[in-house]
Amino acid sequence: MGADDSFTQKYTTYRVQKEGPKSSYPFVFNDIMGLEIKGVLVDDIKLALRGHVKNNYTFNPVSKLSEKDPFYNKSPTDNDKVHALVCVVPANTVADIKDEVVQKIREIRMEASDLGIPQLAIITKIDEVCSDIKEDLKNVYKLKAVKAKVCLTGNFPGITVKLTYTVRMFL
Incomplete structure (x- = not known):
């Protein structure tokens, strides 16, 4: 991996567990590919801000997420949007x-x-x-x-x- 490569390749959602195994706090963290020259496209981040990117979407530094892609969330709820x-x-x-x-x-x-x-x-x-x-x-x-x-x-x-x-x- 070069200096301009990003370790993170997918849009990944992380939940913070409470004490119980099926209990988590009412917020999540989403990790994205870095902004390196060969990194995530600005358009993909704008889509993520609006809640249009689904968990596990693999970023493509050459082509943005399209509405036809199965990882495109057509109807984001408030829970899907970045706060x-x-x-x-x-x-x-x-x-x-x-x-x-x-x-x-x-x-x-x-x-x-x-x-x-x-x-x-x-x-x-x-x-x-x-x-x-x-x-x-x-x-x-x-x-x-x-x-x-x-x-x-x-x-x-x-x-x-x-x-x-x-x-x-x-x-």
């Missing part, structure tokens, strides 16, 4: 994000805004930005290397960077 959009960005690669990917993010965020969908960016892999974090996680936002990487996400259209100075860990 919050989360963009997960690895801190160790944020500076390398190509302009084409930033454009994809812009289009998707504009569609989500038009649909009234709240949006959030989560920055991961901050420990790979600076070795000092592994030693003292409490000061993560005080480290200049991390702050610089986080601020790079401010280059994404419409994302406001707000740094908080507390970190909570649940082990």
